[in-house]
Amino acid sequence: MDVKTKDFVSGSKAAILDPQIQEALAKLRNGLGRGPRLASEELTPPVWQDMRQRASDIKTHTIANLDYYLEKLSDNVEKAGGHVHFARDAKEASDIVLDIARKRDVELVIKGKSMVSEELEINDHLESIGIESVETDLGEYILQLMNEPPFHIIAPAIHKSRRQVSEIFTEKLKTLPSDEVEQLCETARETLREKFLNADMGITGVNFAVAETGTIALVTNEGNGRMCTSLPKVHIALMGMEKILPRLEDLALFLGVLPRSATGQRISSYVTCVTGPRRSTDEDGPEEFHLVIVDNGRSKILADEQMREALNCIRCGACLNACPIYGKVGGHAYGWVYSGPIGAIVTPMLTGTVEAKHLPFASTLCGACKDACPVKIDIPHMLLRLRQEITQGGTLAKNGKAPWYEAALMKGWRQSVRGSRVFSLANRLGRLALLPLSRNGKVRRLPPPLSGWTRFRDFPLPSAKPFRERWRKGLKDE
Amino acid sequence: MTATSRKVSLFITCLVDQFFPEVGEAVVRVLRRQGVEVDFPEGQTCCGQPAFNGGFTEDAKAVARRFLDNFDGDQDVVVPSGSCGAMVKVFYPEIFHDEPGTAARAKDLSARTYEFSEYLVNVLGVTDVGASKKTKVAYHAACHLLRELRVKEPPRQLIEGVEGAEYTPMELEEACCGFGGTFSVKYSEISEAILEDKLKSLAECGADTLVSCDSSCLMHISGALSRRGSPVKAMHLAQLLDNREDS
Ligand code: SF4
Numbered sequence: 001m002d003v004k005t006k007d008f009v010s011g012s013k014a015a016i017l018d019p020q021i022q023e024a025l026a027k028l029r030n031g032l033g034r035g036p037r038l039a040s041e042e043l044t045p046p047v048w049q050d051m052r053q054r055a056s057d058i059k060t061h062t063i064a065n066l067d068y069y070l071e072k073l074s075d076n077v078e079k080a081g082g083h084v085h086f087a088r089d090a091k092e093a094s095d096i097v098l099d100i101a102r103k104r105d106v107e108l109v110i111k112g113k114s115m116v117s118e119e120l121e122i123n124d125h126l127e128s129i130g131i132e133s134v135e136t137d138l139g140e141y142i143l144q145l146m147n148e149p150p151f152h153i154i155a156p157a158i159h160k161s162r163r164q165v166s167e168i169f170t171e172k173l174k175t176l177p178s179d180e181v182e183q184l185c186e187t188a189r190e191t192l193r194e195k196f197l198n199a200d201m202g203i204t205g206v207n208f209a210v211a212e213t214g215t216i217a218l219v220t221n222e223g224n225g226r227m228c229t230s231l232p233k234v235h236i237a238l239m240g241m242e243k244i245l246p247r248l249e250d251l252a253l254f255l256g257v258l259p260r261s262a263t264g265q266r267i268s269s270y271v272t273c274v275t276g277p278r279r280s281t282d283e284d285g286p287e288e289f290h291l292v293i294v295d296n297g298r299s300k301i302l303a304d305e306q307m308r309e310a311l312n313c314i315r316c317g318a319c320l321n322a323c324p325i326y327g328k329v330g331g332h333a334y335g336w337v338y339s340g341p342i343g344a345i346v347t348p349m350l351t352g353t354v355e356a357k358h359l360p361f362a363s364t365l366c367g368a369c370k371d372a373c374p375v376k377i378d379i380p381h382m383l384l385r386l387r388q389e390i391t392q393g394g395t396l397a398k399n400g401k402a403p404w405y406e407a408a409l410m411k412g413w414r415q416s417v418r419g420s421r422v423f424s425l426a427n428r429l430g431r432l433a434l435l436p437l438s439r440n441g442k443v444r445r446l447p448p449p450l451s452g453w454t455r456f457r458d459f460p461l462p463s464a465k466p467f468r469e470r471w472r473k474g475l476k477d478e
Numbered sequence: 479m480t481a482t483s484r485k486v487s488l489f490i491t492c493l494v495d496q497f498f499p500e501v502g503e504a505v506v507r508v509l510r511r512q513g514v515e516v517d518f519p520e521g522q523t524c525c526g527q528p529a530f531n532g533g534f535t536e537d538a539k540a541v542a543r544r545f546l547d548n549f550d551g552d553q554d555v556v557v558p559s560g561s562c563g564a565m566v567k568v569f570y571p572e573i574f575h576d577e578p579g580t581a582a583r584a585k586d587l588s589a590r591t592y593e594f595s596e597y598l599v600n601v602l603g604v605t606d607v608g609a610s611k612k613t614k615v616a617y618h619a620a621c622h623l624l625r626e627l628r629v630k631e632p633p634r635q636l637i638e639g640v641e642g643a644e645y646t647p648m649e650l651e652e653a654c655c656g657f658g659g660t661f662s663v664k665y666s667e668i669s670e671a672i673l674e675d676k677l678k679s680l681a682e683c684g685a686d687t688l689v690s691c692d693s694s695c696l697m698h699i700s701g702a703l704s705r706r707g708s709p710v711k712a713m714h715l716a717q718l719l720d721n722r723e724d725s
Contacts, residue, residue, distance in 0.1 A: 009665070012665070012667065012668055013667050016667055016668065016671050324653065324654040324656065324672045325665075325668055325672075327672075328668050328671040328672055329668060361533075361660075361661070361664065362661070362664075362665055362668070363658065363661065364621065364654050364656060364657060364658025364659075364661050364669075364672075365531065365621070365622075365658060366621035366625065366654035366658070367621055367622070367624075367625030367626060368621075368625070368653075368654065370625070371625060381572070384530070384531070384533075384569075386533075387531070387532065387533030388533045388534075388535045389533070390533055391532060391533025391534055391535075392533060392534070392535065392536065410528075410529060410532060410534050410537060413524075413528060413529065413537075414529070414537050414540075416523075417492070417523040417524045417526075417541050417544075418523075418544075419521070419523070420520055420521050420522065420523055423492070423523040423524075427496045430496075442704060444705075449663070450663055452662070452663040452664065452665075452666030452669075453662060453663050453666065453701075455666055455670070456666075456670045456673075456702055456705060457698060457701030457702045457704075457705055458701045458704045458705050459697075459701060460497050460498075460697060460701070462496045462497055463496060463497060463498070463499050465499060466495050466496050466499055467490050467494060467495040467496075467499035467502035467503070468490075468495055468518070468520060469499075470499050470502070470503060471502075471518050471520075472520075475503060475506060476518070478506075478510075
């Protein structure tokens with residue numbers, strides 16, 4: 001997917017002015033934002049905190065020993081009769097998929113929800129060689145018809161209204177308009193059923209891959225994932241290389257943690273575990289099973305000890321729901337596959353682009369994300385680290401640099417805080433400069449680049465008698 | 479709390495020094511009433527947070543080194559700000575992680591630095607400082623105070639300790655106000671949209687006073703209240719605690 005993050009500012013302004021997006025985001029705050037809180041609060045706090053801590057420890061251990069667990073996973077998938085492919089980047093990964101599709105004369109692909117597949121833009125690639133690829137998660141299906149990327153990690157079409165869905169169904173599926181959710185679902189179900197029955201290949205993501213058994217687990221609510229893994233003759237599962245758990249026992253913990261944080265459910269409606277292709281004793285299942293393990297920038301994150309924690313992410317979306325920025329600008333402003341706080345970290349790192357440099361700065365560092373995160377990722381501290389990389393031109397964000405006015409302001413600030421006397425002088429000068437702009441001690445309009453402040457807020461005039469002066473002249477000996 | 483021989487160094491923060499000196503005066507008076515001797519190291523300027531948050535870590539380190547010198551010794555340090563407090567307590571040890579000597583000094587300073595409300599409640603054990611004022615108070619939990627320093631209850635306990643004051647929590651008490659330093663200027667539309675929710679919640683709770691422990695959030699919130707001509711008064715917790723009305 002193209003990185004459009006450089007348009008963050010215009011994208012965010014547009015979202016703020018869009019009443020429909022604002023309504024959806026407000027609903028999100030009270031819906032998906034609240035459910036997970038209730039689901040964790042229903043447990044006594046120590047139990048939930050203990051689950052988070054264990055989940056975090058398991059992920060940290062796994063990521064620190066990723067090479068070992070990847071090998072183990074790969075061995076066990078092969079032992080179960082599956083094929084394993086490693087892809088260095090998105091291009092390699094989609095080539096692997098296209099290759100398999102060509103070999104098996106695939107004409108129709110059904111797809112489960114997968115964020116990695118968005119990194120690959122696999123639908124476009126399949127279509128470019130004449131293969132139809134249909135999203136089967138309802139939200140993703142709607143967005144595919146509308147030709148839009150996901151707006152939210154787990155609720156991709158949450159910004160769309162019933163009316164918009166009805167309109168796109170009418171246009172693309174030639175159905176009658178409807179205001180009823182049941183009717184719209186029925187339409188999708190009927191259309192998709194035919195695709196399920198005729199597909200030659202299923203592509204899914206992977207929520208967790210268990211190294212000790214070679215099992216992949218999918219967590220879904222619509223059951224479409226299970227159709228994708230069991231009906232077509234070929235099943236390809238795409239996974240980011242960090243999605244590993246060591247033991248089946250760990251899976252049990254994560255199957256409780258993920259839905260609680262994602263949707264507020266104790267467990268999701270469907271949990272599908274796949275170990276290799278159909279065995280002779282199985283009644284259904286694919287003839288061929290492929291696991292494509294995708295790096296696409298992840299080993300760069302792994303190599304940086306301070307940032308490695310980002311690979312603990314289980315893509316639950318809780319940080320998006322908790323984030324005040326996401327809560328106003330929504331997913332599209334972030335300009336790539338992942339949005340919200342976790343997007344602000346992984347987008348600059350996975351894409352390595354200067355365009356993404358807005359993201360780490362577009363945060364108040366309020367910390368609501370780290371408190372919501374089930375695996376306790378310290379997102380604010382990582383954003384600060386990325387800011388440092390960008391401003392000081394580090395290795396993680398190529399060619400980043402602070403904008404000139406910030407660098408200039410910083411230079412002034414650096415001079416002024418050198419000592420208390422220069423500091424007082426600088427502020428005295430500041431007061432003199434602002435005095436003509438003020439009325440009753442308040443400045444109503446500041447010049448650029450500070451004009452953003454006074455657009456809706458007054459700015460206070462520096463005090464004529466700073467604290468240090470008051471201290472010296474009386475307060476000290478009061 | 480009887481008079482003790484407690485002595486603290488005050489880190490007033492550059493914002494309070496230059497823009498809101500009355501907050502600093504209130505802090506000094508409230509502490510003195512608790513028998514605390516207050517000292518103000520005059521070489522102090524800023525903690526370096528603006529540079530650090532902007533990614534100018536090297537500049538921040540230079541300022542932090544000066545700060546370590548200014549607040550050398552073994553005296554407790556009190557700061558009337560959650561975010562400057564977080565800079566010193568949480569981030570100083572982090573930014574010097576690869577300089578063992580300085581890191582040790584930073585850790586020592588971190589351990590003896592307290593945010594104002596934290597110092598009153600957790601160190602002095604006071605929740606009633608003898609203040610009184612008839613008012614309905616809402617509290618804005620500043621993010622760094624709450625989620626970096628994990629100081630949650632002390633400000634509320636102190637508000638409830640004020641005679642005549644009625645604590646009327648707003649629904650979005652713990653939500654970010656949208657300030658975020660340079661964020662508030664660089665992304666001012668987002669900052670405004672976030673603040674809008676906060677102000678709505680504030681209006682709904684019916685308070686006539688908004689109290690917080692960070693002058694930066696307060697500058698942002700009161701700037702908008704003033705622009706809108708709102709009658710709600712925004713003030714630092716220290717200013718509320720400095721009230722001694724006869725009720
Ligand atoms: S960073 Fe944490 S909260 Fe955000 S999506 Fe990942 S696991 Fe969920």
